[in-house]
Amino acid sequence: MIALTSCLLGCTSSGKLENEGNLAALYQMNGSALDPQIQLRQLSDSSLRVDLEIDREQLLYMKGSTDMKFKSHLDLTYRLLGPQRAILDSGRVVLRDQKDAEDLGLLRASLLLGGFKGLEKAQLEIRYEDVNRNSGSTYYRTIAFKNPSSRSLFEKRSLDGRPATGNTLSDRSPFTVHYLPKDTLLFVRAYTREFPIAIPPYARVQDESFDFSPDSLFTIRSGDTLRLLKEGIYHFQVDSSQNAGFTLFRFASGFPKVVSHSAMAYPLRYISTLKEYNELAQHEGAEDFQKAVDAFWLKAAGSIERGQELVAAFYGRIQMANERFSSYVEGWKTDRGLIYTIYGPPSEVYRNDQGETWVYGSSSSVLSYTFNFIHVSNPFTENDYALNRLSEYRYGWGKAVSGWRNGKVYGIKDIQREQNARDAQLRRQRVAPTVWY
Secondary structure: OOOOOHHHHHOOOOOOOOOOOOOHHHHOOOOOOOOOEEEEEEOOOOEEEEEEEEEHHHOOOEEOOOOOOEEEEEEEEEEEEOHHHOEEEEEEEEEEEEEOOOOOOEEEEEEEEEOOOOOOEEEEEEEEEEOOOOEEEEEEEEEEOOOOOOHHHEEEEOOOOOEOOOOEEOOOOOEEEEEOOOOOEEEEEEEOOOOOOOOOOOOOOOOOOOOOOOOEEEEEEOOOEEOOOOOEEEEEEOOOOOOOOEEEEEOOOOOOOOOOHHHHHHHHHHOOOHHHHHHHHOOOOOOOHHHHHHHHHHHHHOOHHHHHHHHHHHHHHHHHHHHHHOOOOOHHHOHHHHHHHHHOOOOEEEEEOOEEEEEOOOOOOOOOOEEEEEEOOEOOEOOOEEEOOOOOHHHHHHHHHHHHHOOOOOOHHHHHHHHHHHHHHHHHHHOOOOOOO
16 A cells, blocks of 8 residues: 555644734744744843744745845834833844745844842733734733742753753753752652543533642752653752742654654544544554554545545644644644644634634634633643533534545635535525415
8 A cells, every 4th residue: 555644754845911813823824923932031030031933934035125135024022011011121123134045944032121120920022023024923921020930930951051942842852951040959740641632622521630749750950961751741840849830841752743653643533433543553563553544544535645635734733733732732632732633723813811712714603613712720831721612513523523534624614614504594494484365
């Protein structure tokens, strides 16, 4: 059998928040929305450093008028707000970059803020705009200054001393973790247990409190070199009696990309029956595991060409979910990852301090595809959201899963078509019958 998945695995290619408006562009596949990695580091009781990284592929480079270099223009404006939204610090940074057409990589910037000594908390706002594209977004974060275990007091660095943004690790490369106020002993809680994946949106989930007892516990000194060999959650603390601290997540090699057939098999649980999934899992580690994964997609697609299209779309969404929605588990396992994988990018996204609302198609349709995700307070991450599950999602979920299983890359156009058909059907039923006298 020709492997449907071989190209995917082996080929590469070049504090109240305001409602920010429709943010759907952030979640579009290969979209143009700016999504920089931002890390806050509290250097003292009166100074804060903001490290920012952005992929150059997210910026629009235009040829200059006097040379053939491609140039970008990123405009950053920031404000640090105290009580009654008083401005404690503000400023503007302009990043101009030029590159050859094939150049990739990251742009980096650091901001140093002050003026908050003695305050318990403040709110940071950063507006970043791609001037060439005339588009941008705003970043909000509430910062607690009085908590000695705040994650902003920790910093991960590469061995060359460079601060590293992001909290995910996907290999065994060495690094260091520093507690910025002083050289001290750090407690590390390790959680290497398995966490369940998200369940269908119509199913009720039983609330269970998280057991904070670590699977293992060890200590290091601030600045020690580490290699995390096991996948799991690593929570760094100066006070092990509290839950607060700094967390790193060690995911599978290659994360957020899908680079193994095991990683391709697990998400199939969303569109397979339990029997199919159990039969698939029996092949894990065997030589025919790839053939088992391919057989699933070939059965759904009916042809190799169609199967390759399904594989590229499905696992493209998995990777996007990993990049955007990872929390204490990989992004595809989360509630937002579940909805994103099956339905695709939403047409509308709204966010405030309580959570996010996703809308697919028409919000006024009787066939609702509006999903509300509630922000969860989690000591490990600020990116944890739980779906408000409703029984009326069952019909739409069934249509979407059936679409995938019948060789269709299910998405917003299918939803709009179903909404239009259902609304038209109801309109016909409401027309008063003609009465003849």
